[in-house]
Amino acid sequence: MKKVDWKRFFGILGLVVYGIFVLFPIYWTINTSFKEVGDVYKVPPSFIPTKFTLEAYKFILQGTGRLALSNSLVVAIGATLIAVFLGTMASYAYSRYPFTGLTNEGAQFNLLTVRMFPPIAFLLPIFWLWKTLGLLDTHFALIVTYSAFNLPLAVWLLKGFMDSLPRSIEEASYVDGYSFWQTARRVVLPLIGSGLAATVALCWIFIWNEFIIAYLLGGTDVILYTAYLPALRRGMRIMWNQIAALSVLAIIPSVIILVLFRKYLIKIYLR
Amino acid sequence: MARVFLEKVRKVFDNKVVAVDGLTLEVPDRGLVSLLGPSGCGKTTTMRIIAGLESPTSGRVYFDGQDVTEVPPEKRDVAMVFQFPVIYPGMSVYENIAFPLVARKMAKEEIKKRVEEVAEIFEITDLLSKRTYALDAGMKQKVVLARTFVRRPKVYLLDEPLTAVDPKTRMELRTILKRLQSDLGQTMIYVTHDQSESLTLADKIAVMNEGRLLQYGSPEEVYSNPNNTFVGYFVGNPGMNFINCSLAIENNVCILDAQDFRHFLPEISPSFAREIGQRSLIVGIRPENVEVSFTPRENWITSQCILSEPIGSRVVLHLKVGEKVIKAKVPRVEVEPGASIWFHLPIEFLKFFDGETQEAVKA
């Protein structure tokens, strides 16, 4: 009789259980999104739609749903780019230059304190700030707020990559005839490329899935999809099929980014 | 090509570490000057100041009479080999070597031609298309040197270019560098802490210690007329013998009194001896200039051989007289430890140094 490799057996069993645990909600969301709303409330629930319909998708893509998704795209892309751009510059400074009156660790710690409080603690003052400026419910306010909240994360992640880059490489490039900015573009950026990709992916996920800021600072003129989800009800009835359809659509950009950047994301964990 | 002139350059790190202390040095156009000194004496710092990577705390740097102290490195037109070789990761060997030419917006064909030429010289033509991470230290250093010599800058700065490689590659590269220097006839500053490298390669040697320039001259000068005991000790393999002594005069003949032995110096005039002999002295002599005999000789000093240490085709005998040990470098011989040996210090090779200041006493 062949000897059973128990270690391998339980390893695979564990992964299967974990896979079901992770994938089932996604499967259930997709399943729900193709049902009629009456079908959703049926007991026992059916594992495939009894009547396959694109009703929910039609509703989302024709109405406010499409607007919410495109608002979310604009805000998330804008805020991610700004956070990563400023984060790149700031992390270089953190990595290379001493701070006056403050250790580098101290300066970095200050930056991270923003992320130690629950966002709701900051949001009321920020709400009043934008309201006073008359910018509440604008793309601008949302983009600025999101980039500010994610900048510490970007700096923190990118600084690690900057630190691992020996300074002598830049010095060699200066001596070889490249200015500071040329060196940044031709030597430094290509070498922290994977760090940039990973940072983009993580910032994107945080911004794209965020609810409270979207709900408080937006919601009327500029509604993001996360703020629109709870609005999907008719009278007392929650339109689960429409919520599921919007969720399925909302997963798509994140999936694309994660698939494209997954090999860089792994590097963060391996570091 | 350029003449490099450092004027009273001083560099202090963090307000306390004096890395370079009032260094004034002129490197002639097309000259090969070697900076020689022990670890931490400020050689690398000096090179970085010339390259513009470090700005001096005080003092000026001139290229061809032009003050370049404030000019950033990318505008100085120097090529530098760093002490720890820098390869641009993520670029192929070809791209690495071509990198400085690309900065100068040279035409593609011209770049290709030059890269291939220099790759030929360093025998790395078959590596050109390779990635760099798999290269060993010797290969990496060849790539770095190729990237340096692919262009014709005002000055080449080589910071211990052969320290990081294995002995075989070192010999190979030393030959190539020597040939390149004589073919190109370019200004070159070569840092090393290996005195034999200095003596074989350089036109002029600048010996440094603790941030200061101790002596600057041709290899012969530095070797045979050290300015002070440090230079005598540092240059040569092994370095000079130093013996604390005083000069005495007996019967109008000058005698070197080293306590453990006395040595007649009839050639030294008593008046000179009177002049310098009042203070404590150090006499120095190179091991290769100590004469030895295996049979007794009149007026030679008797000693015991405690160690014989082969160096290349020669052997260094450690000769014990009383408390003192004198080294003598002689052609290969078999010597039993403990054997009696007679030695003699020829007057023409004796150098006198002041016991206090360690500076040479000029006759």
Ligand SMILES: Nc1ncnc2c1ncn2[C@@H]1O[C@H](COP(=O)(O)OP(=O)(O)OP(=O)(O)O)[C@@H](O)[C@H]1O
């Ligand atoms: N960036 C720095 N900050 C503080 N001290 C420094 C710095 N660079 C060099 N030093 C100090 O300056 C002195 C001279 O250093 P340098 O690297 O020039 O010596 P070196 O002659 O090149 O030595 P080696 O043979 O070990 O390379 C040393 O004491 C060193 O510790």
Ligand SMILES: [Mg+2]
């Ligand atoms: Mg050094």
